[in-house]
Amino acid sequence: MTQSSAVQSGTTVSVVPVETPSLGDRSYLAHDGEVAFVVDPQRDIDRFTSLLDELGVRLTHVFETHIHNDYVTGGRALADATGATYVVNADDPVSFERLGVRDGDVIEVGSMQVTAVATPGHTYTHLSYALAHDTGSGEPTHVAVFSGGSLLFGATGRPDLLGPEHTDALVRHQHASAHRLADLLPDTAEVFPTHGFGSFCSASQSDATASTIGQERRSNPVLTQDEETYVRELLAGLNAWPTYYAHMAPANLAGPDAPSLELPALADATELRRRIEAGEWVVDLRNRTTFAAGHAPGTLNFGIDGQFATYLGWLIEWGTPLTLLGESADQVAEAQRELVRIGIDRLEAHATGGPEQWTDGPLASFETATFADLAQVRHHREVVVLDVRRDDEYASSHVDGAVNVPLHALTRSLADVPAGEVWVHCAGGYRASIGASLLSAGGRHVVAIDDSFDNAGSSGLPLVSDPAGEDATD
Template identity: 65%
Template sequence: MAINIIPIETPTLGDRSYLATDGETAFVVDPQRDIDRMLDLAASRGVMIRHVFETHIHNDYVTGGLALARATGAAYHVNAEDPVRFEHSPVRDGDVIEIGPRMRVRVVATPGHTHTHLSYVLESGGETVAVFTGGSLLYGSTGRPDLLGPDHTDALAHAQYRTAQKLASDLPDGTEVYPTHGFGSFCSSTQSDASASTIGRERKINPVLTQDEREYVETLLAGLGAYPAYYAHMAPLNAEGPDAPDLSEPHRADAAELRRRLEAGEWVVDLRSRKAFAAGHLGGSFNFGLDGAFSTYLGWLIPWGTPVSLLAETPDEIAEAQRELVRIGIDRPASAVTGDLSTWTGGEPLHEVGLAGFAELGAVRHHRPVVVLDVRRDQEWEESHLPGAVHIPLHELLSRMEEVPDGEVWTHCASGYRAAIAGSFLSAAGRRVVVIDDDFANAGRSGLEVTG
């Protein structure tokens, strides 16, 4: 019977988890917090999950490994050197775990993304089938080595190089590569559009396998940018051993309660699209649409521990947002409201922001002065930007609001999502705002000067 490896994707965080099965027995690698997806997959396949493997103590999400192991009775394999505070099955480099009669997993130490990172080589019938590389060898890239702080970055970058070289030399070219990161996660040093790969393919295209060590390390370190602030909270939560999440319906608030929460400095988050938010919204609320990287940016920007209330048109949208938030350790919304705008505002006047494209920016600049606020990250700004624009990366905006000059503010990013978040911050602060809902590539096409 063939071995099947089925990914479960979490595109909003840029990660994958895996279930591998021989048709009867299964094991799981790096499960996300919402374990019901993995349980449903195993049930649909008619297989029992007997083992759960963790490649590393994750920095970009809260793991579901312990909860899944408890729910299924599976052995939970974590590096013996990781200082975790829960019952588990410790594993070390060179260990072999027999998983039924047709599968075995060999543990390989692959430091680089973290000091204690492990990869897992799947063997069946005497053949090497696949390697689960977590945050180590990715598609056309590697995991970033700077998440443990600057004191560790250089050593981990060199370790990452040696790790990848060892995997490439020890494993056959046909070995399928299954990373956890690299699909948009900030844990990856660069991103790739590939959806599958092998050791042989990586030998040809991955910089860690085509460059010498010095060139690889210098290039890697030069390309590292900012990463979400909530990452600092993930490893401690994972070391404690997270429980299964509570995804039950949150407390329902009325308009008066929402106003009290806003006045108390809590966050009230509007999950609608930027177009809907621009047309009318509750004054003081922030726009993090479910149509973008909602949890990544909310987790990045919110002062950790601030209560969050969610506004949406339907209960299903609230449930979707809850699922996204538990993956990054924001376990329970303080409250939620659904329905139309009148339910949220209690009859108060709606607030609005403008919505436009780069062509409109070019036209308006001929008639009146406006402040152009670029909220892209530093690397994006350095590649190209509009002369005269004020540059404040979105993740720094709340602490640098006083740097935004007086006047009407036109916010832009690469496509509109981050600009809308910035626009909602400014609107809540009483500023007149226009959000540029447009691709930055259209700036030059619209006749605006672009430099870089």
């Protein structure tokens, strides 16, 4: 968790972002020194209760901007644990008690005023929350907006997660909602979105770490383009999203409880082998270089140092028994925390140490290489070049002759990878290692390219480019 303070000039209101980089999201705690509210909390609520204790403030309200598609909320659990009021759109068909609010409703939180603003687009019932405070004039002034999946930094939340039959209506709602926020709020109001930091809930990504309504008015396409241009360009840039998203909204409508973060039982090498042979997933959390050098045969590499939960949740068949291997109990606990955020609550077992403790036989391994190595190898022998980036990344620029199977489709397409020695690459190495581990577990001869795709062309590899595409990074 990364915490930083954004203090509104001339006021006593502070906003503390609580970041979840692996999912590309931010939650927020706002307080006036005495009482506080939280917006869009992740499910591991101990981060928020610890922060409340650290700040010495009392939580009175928990706000949800929308029924989330990319993570399981901690809103109800946090409200129950603290006695706070849980605030959710009155039109969301939830199965739990909450304070239902609609557009224009104002909630007093200590010296702060929070106004619900209907901002459909990411979902039909999406709300933003405008924060007002007396800055010294005697009248409350809007100083910030918690915009959820509506107005993001340089972007907006994607409008296609509810299905193609809703996308056209939602993208137009998104355009109107962004303009409504820009018209309602002063240029100085800070923007605090939930998505846009790597989340696939964002239509595009920005490197910005902070913004205001004025900055967005000058640079965000949704506010600088007419509706038709915005709609056309946004829809053209949309790509696949993780399959686990399908399980998030139903879980959130049910009001999930706080998860257990107690580690599962320890497994020895014999049990690990039994689980692998039974078709269960045994996942090695170590970094890709260490994994490639030596690992228990049949294990898969989803390094905790990358977007671990996003890609594991995307690739695993929901409900597949899962065991985690880590260098330490802390590493396994970190991974378990990531997984409960997307609703994977049950782990079968875990093991710590290293691969020598995780298998009774010889270790498996595969080579790692660079794009320069690939260029040299292709002069001497034929190899299969497997590009596991998304379709849009491949269309933008790819190695001539490369086969494209996006990582999220690879588990269903392993048999379709051409025969021969397979050199696997992505944009930076993380996804390539996952793909290589899947192929290696299936008995294929693989080499993982641990290199930036930016180096492919300068290494002498011929590239095929589509100027209409967009590149991306891991």
